[in-house]
Amino acid sequence: MRPENAKTRRKPRADSLRNRERLLEAATQIFSAGGPQASLEAVARQAGVGIGTLYRHFPTREALFEAVYRHEVDLLGELAEQLAREDDPVEALRKWLQANVRLVATKKGMIEALQLVAHGSSDLKAYSFERLTNSIGLLLDRAVAAGEIRSDVPPEDLLRTLVGIFYSQGTTDWQPTALRLVDVFVDGLRKR
């Protein structure tokens, strides 16, 4: 006799959890290298599981992609919380923005991925928009509170500006330009 609700449930199987992790990790790699339309069979191969297992965990390409993307967004959120404990608030903000640029730069597929998100599932869109806006807000408020930057730029505008920087850049060697633009923008936020 088990004392739980009507729906008595077994503990999830250990191999299931493990495979899910492996798939997520493999998908991050494969999508990063090949964009979000990369072969799902390649993902399964990379993870060392059967294609059926992939589809059981993530019934559609979008489901897998969303899980990967959510994970990346969460990592950026954690980075923001970590940076919020640094001394110099303006530098913390700058570092976070630069981390975004580097993330996109090292993962060539991420650019296309971002575009899919921009016009895909609005759940995911809402989630990541909120999460990223909060991250920026955290760092921004601290810098504003310290009296170091102007207070009339809301986090949303900063996020959109960041995305704009990604979009407007070409494919080759855009990272230095993007980093410079971020620098300029952060400097522009500073009070004179």
Add this chain to the structure above:
Amino acid sequence: MRPENAKTRRKPRADSLRNRERLLEAATQIFSAGGPQASLEAVARQAGVGIGTLYRHFPTREALFEAVYRHEVDLLGELAEQLAREDDPVEALRKWLQANVRLVATKKGMIEALQLVAHGSSDLKAYSFERLTNSIGLLLDRAVAAGEIRSDVPPEDLLRTLVGIFYSQGTTDWQPTALRLVDVFVDGLRKR
């Protein structure tokens, strides 16, 4: 004896030209409906030619897509020249911008298409950027010369703003919003 250069060339075959046209037209339809990753075999079917013919004319998906996109850009260029002959220069500018919105709206695939261009062949990017900038410049200069709008907004900025409006919108029912934003922006350009 033919009086031409070392490379004596026949006139291109009529069927070849015709098929190229048909493929372009079919691709415009198919890509518009299904986005740039739509089936190429569907394009060939729609055009009423064999798949081999498609590949002979356009060796890669990108080549076909580029041709389609160039054609659309050229049409917008021609529209600008036509509008430049209208009476009211500000209205002409507004109409051209609205035509852009409608073009993208009726062709759902165009949004993804634009994104491909943004990170694809830089030839195509340069070509379309220049062509569209010129179109805007044509209409803008006329309105400036008539003293109706401010003179400190270069065509490039206007183009980027337009693209930004496309990107920032969600998938559903964004056309009214985009048209409104265009309106606001054009009104903002007016001298008080």
Add this chain to the structure above:
DNA sequence: TGATAAACGGAGGCATCCTCCGTATAAATA
């Protein structure tokens, strides 16, 4: 240590990609 719910792998059917080459045909030539 069995019973069994849950997860696993991958074969198989279908779609698309792209290449290759025998056939057809439009332009050139006589």
Add this chain to the structure above:
DNA sequence: TATTTATACGGAGGATGCCTCCGTTTATCA
């Protein structure tokens, strides 16, 4: 106009990817 020949045509076919289905395996629970 008839013949030649460069050029283009169509589509079969091999490779790959998508996704489903189901017989087999295995982790949990008693």
